[in-house]
Amino acid sequence: MKFPSYAAAGVLSACLLSAPAFANSTGMTGNSGKSAATCSSCHSGGTAPTVTLTGPSSLAAGATGEYTLTITGGPGLRGGMNVAVDNTAASLEPGTGSKKQSNELTHNAPKPAASGAITFNFSLVAPPSAGSVKIFAAGNSVNGDNNSTGDAAATTSLTVNVTGNNEPQEEEGGCSSAGGAPVLAFALTTGLALLRRRRRS
Numbered sequence: 001m002k003f004p005s006y007a008a009a010g011v012l013s014a015c016l017l018s019a020p021a022f023a024n025s026t027g028m029t030g031n032s033g034k035s036a037a038t039c040s041s042c043h044s045g046g047t048a049p050t051v052t053l054t055g056p057s058s059l060a061a062g063a064t065g066e067y068t069l070t071i072t073g074g075p076g077l078r079g080g081m082n083v084a085v086d087n088t089a090a091s092l093e094p095g096t097g098s099k100k101q102s103n104e105l106t107h108n109a110p111k112p113a114a115s116g117a118i119t120f121n122f123s124l125v126a127p128p129s130a131g132s133v134k135i136f137a138a139g140n141s142v143n144g145d146n147n148s149t150g151d152a153a154a155t156t157s158l159t160v161n162v163t164g165n166n167e168p169q170e171e172e173g174g175c176s177s178a179g180g181a182p183v184l185a186f187a188l189t190t191g192l193a194l195l196r197r198r199r200r201s
């Protein structure tokens with residue numbers, strides 16, 4: 001029976017024609033919900049999952065925060081994800097099962113569910129100065145048929161407030177060259193004057 005596999009290949013290539021030129025199950029960027037595109041433009045047929053982002057909602061400038069994307073519900077056998085941020089001075093670092101691609105994060109491969117949830121850990125390095133970073137996340141809950149049918153995705157976001165570094169930026173302890181020269185000159189002249197006085201007496 002060759003027909004079903006031909007039909008599947010036809011559906012696959014039709015979908016791939018409108019997609020970036022890499023295998024979808026091994027990662028997908030540009031679908032975090034940051035722009036209008038999400039995984040739902042291709043993945044459908046399943047009941048919608050719940051996608052949550054947990055982690056600090058406030059970080060000091062330059063600090064690293066640990067975050068978790070959790071997918072529950074939906075077909076729920078395996079899952080994939082895409083995370084992006086709206087601030088180019090912030091950076092995302094992948095955790096187990098994910099990778100960095102085009103400054104975004106995505107799954108390496110469909111990740112199996114454990115205890116009823118599919119989780120992905122990642123970190124966010126806050127920008128060097130105060131502001132905010134919005135994290136966009138899409139989670140796709142799939143049935144493991146290695147196709148985009150019978151699946152469903154959902155998106156969420158989290159705004160992280162980045163607090164400024166208020167520590168004084170001045171040099172401490174050291175003599176700056178601008179202030180040091182007159183002090184040195186004063187010390188030398190007073191020292192010489194004292195020596196002269198001592199010789200006279």
Ligand code: HEC
Nearest residue numbers: 019024025031039042080081082110140142144145146147
């Ligand atoms: C342009 C269409 C398209 C978009 C958008 C898309 N996918 Fe897919 N995806 C596919 C196709 C086609 C497959 C079938 C296997 C393959 O091509 O690797 C697939 C397979 C998968 C699988 C394995 C499915 C299974 O049941 O075994 C996962 C997981 C997955 N994609 C995650 C995602 C995630 C996460 C997103 C959004 C961030 C996404 N995909 C967006 C087309 C898409």
